[in-house]
Amino acid sequence: MTDQKCMDCPEQTLSNERAVAVLVAAGLRPTAQRVILTCLLFCKGTYRHTTAEELYARSIKAGCKVSLATVYNTLHSFTKAGIIRQIATDSTKVYFDTNPEEHYHFYDESTGELINIHDDLLKDLKLPPLPKGAILCSVDLLVRIRS
Amino acid sequence: MTDQKCMDCPEQTLSNERAVAVLVAAGLRPTAQRVILTCLLFCKGTYRHTTAEELYARSIKAGCKVSLATVYNTLHSFTKAGIIRQIATDSTKVYFDTNPEEHYHFYDESTGELINIHDDLLKDLKLPPLPKGAILCSVDLLVRIRS
DNA sequence: ATACCTGCAAAGTCTTTGCAATCAA
DNA sequence: TTGATTGCAAAGACTTTGCAGGTAT
Numbered sequence: 178m179t180d181q182k183c184m185d186c187p188e189q190t191l192s193n194e195r196a197v198a199v200l201v202a203a204g205l206r207p208t209a210q211r212v213i214l215t216c217l218l219f220c221k222g223t224y225r226h227t228t229a230e231e232l233y234a235r236s237i238k239a240g241c242k243v244s245l246a247t248v249y250n251t252l253h254s255f256t257k258a259g260i261i262r263q264i265a266t267d268s269t270k271v272y273f274d275t276n277p278e279e280h281y282h283f284y285d286e287s288t289g290e291l292i293n294i295h296d297d298l299l300k301d302l303k304l305p306p307l308p309k310g311a312i313l314c315s316v317d318l319l320v321r322i323r324s
Numbered sequence: 325m326t327d328q329k330c331m332d333c334p335e336q337t338l339s340n341e342r343a344v345a346v347l348v349a350a351g352l353r354p355t356a357q358r359v360i361l362t363c364l365l366f367c368k369g370t371y372r373h374t375t376a377e378e379l380y381a382r383s384i385k386a387g388c389k390v391s392l393a394t395v396y397n398t399l400h401s402f403t404k405a406g407i408i409r410q411i412a413t414d415s416t417k418v419y420f421d422t423n424p425e426e427h428y429h430f431y432d433e434s435t436g437e438l439i440n441i442h443d444d445l446l447k448d449l450k451l452p453p454l455p456k457g458a459i460l461c462s463v464d465l466l467v468r469i470r471s
Numbered sequence: 472a473t474a475c476c477t478g479c480a481a482a483g484t485c486t487t488t489g490c491a492a493t494c495a496a
Numbered sequence: 497t498t499g500a501t502t503g504c505a506a507a508g509a510c511t512t513t514g515c516a517g518g519t520a521t
Contacts, residue, residue, distance in 0.1 A: 206495060208501060229486080244503045249486065254501095263414040265431070265466050269485065269511070271414055283454070284412070286461060296452045305443045307430070307469055314433060314468035319412050321461035322454055353520060355476060376511080391478045396511065401476095416486070416510065476519070487508070494501070 191219045203258040213241045214251050218261065218275045226282075226291040228270045264291065265317050281318040288324065338366045350405040360388045361398050365408065365422045373429075373438040375417045411438060412464050428465040435471065 191199075196215035200207040217235050218227065227235075233248045252273055255261045264272040266284055272291060274280075281294040299316055307313060338346075343362035347354040364382050365374065374382075380395045399420055402408045411419040413431055419438060421427075428441040446463055454460060 206500065208494070210502070230484095242503095246487080246504075247502055250501075265412040265414045265464075267410040267412045267418055269416055269418065271416065271486085283458070285455075285458070292455060294452055296450075298449060298451070302445060302449070303443075304445070304467060305441055307467075308432075308439060308471070311430070311432070311469040311471050314470055317412075317464075317466040317468065319464040319466070320451060320454075321464065322458040323461055324455070324458050353475070355519070357477070377509095389478095393479075393512080394477055397476080418511085473521090474519105475521095477517085479515095481513085483510105483512070485508105485510085488506085490504095492502080492504105494499105496498090496500100 191216050199260065203255075203260050205254060205258055210241075210243045210247050211251055211254075213239070213243060214248065214255075218255075225275050225293060226264065227273055227275070230270075262315075265319060266291070280315055281320070283320050283322050286321055286323050294318070294320065338363050346407065350402075350407050352401060352405055357388075357390045357394050358398055358401075360386070360390060361395065361402075365402075365420075372422050372440060373411065374420055374422070377417075409462075412466065413438070427462055428467070430467050430469050433468055433470050441465070441467065 193212055193216065196212045196219070197207040199215055199219070200211055205211060213236060214232065217232060217239065229245065229248050229252055232252070233243065233245050236243045236248070252261065252271075256263055256273065259277055262274045262277045262280070264274050264280075264282065266272055266289075268289055270289075274282075274291075276293070281296070281298055283292040283294060284290075285292070299318060302316070304313070304316070340359055340363065343359045343366070344354040346362055346366070347358055352358060360383060361379065364379060364386065376392065376395050376399055379399070380390065380392045383390045383395070399408065399418075403410055403420065406424055409421045409424045409427070411421050411429065413419055413436075415436055421429075421438075423440070428443075428445055430439040430441060431437075432439070446465060449463070451460070451463070
């Protein structure tokens with residue numbers, strides 16, 4: 178793996194070493210590009226929601242060479258591996274969330290902004306019976322607002 | 325308004341007259357195209373969820389002349405007027421729901437199919453405080469399944 | 472008469488694909 | 497070595513736009 182430093186995380190919250198560990202634990206080859214994107218995605222406290230274009234822009238800004246196609250590939254691999262999640266909005270863009278455990282969002286229809294909801298809102302929710310033969314994947318809640 | 329009959333509703337659940345009434349009530353001009361699309365959209369018991377392409381295909385199949393651009397325009401006008409709703413999924417396509425009152429869905433990740441949930445699941449849900457200055461639009465619930 | 476609506480085709484936005492070169496195991 | 501991954505550019509899928517002509521009020 179070529180060593181390339183992520184320059185975008187002010188606090189470098191996620192070291193390259195830890196990024197590699199995250200990838201290996203998820204069964205993903207720790208290539209240079211994936212390590213960079215992992216650092217960018219999991220920088221603590223920022224960038225919890227992202228799109229392919231936005232992540233690409235950040236990687237360029239951070240001085241890291243990654244192609245847009247690879248960003249798309251990577252986001253899908255990461256999603257498949259379960260370390261990030263796709264978020265349902267009705268934008269034509271696909272949003273990803275770096276917190277695979279937290280599925281509830283405010284969605285600002287005026288700006289397209291996504292804001293996390295930390296409350297455990299769905300704790301007591303009783304789901305109806307699933308369609309025949311179906312497996313439950315997850316439950317998404319989107320609270321639409323306007324600002 | 326040119327008179328053009330919708331041939332796609334086996335039971336013609338929504339007559340042209342009623343479609344006109346729906347449109348007028350919503351403050352929309354009852355043009356021929358809008359009447360046709362209204363009939364197709366609100367045919368009872370079928371096609372509760374649709375996309376622009378799918379609605380376009382149905383209108384062609386029904387022998388009605390509507391352009392794809394008009395289908396897009398119309399879906400947006402109807403959404404703005406509140407007689408249909410956009411549904412949040414993470415597909416790149418935009419889905420619309422002809423029931424503006426019912427926001428809960430199963431979303432089959434394998435097939436992209438949307439299935440209504442009729443239970444009043446969110447009756448007792450307590451929302452967290454909205455971000456400052458924000459207005460609540462609606463609450464969407466998406467139960468992701470795989471078949 | 473006037474403002475709104477429609478259709479067409481072109482353009483735009485976002486995403487995927489094909490394939491040769493490169494890389495990790 | 498070998499299969500996975502990357503980058504590039506081209507293609508693809510979906511949606512929007514500009515504008516001339518048509519339509520409802």
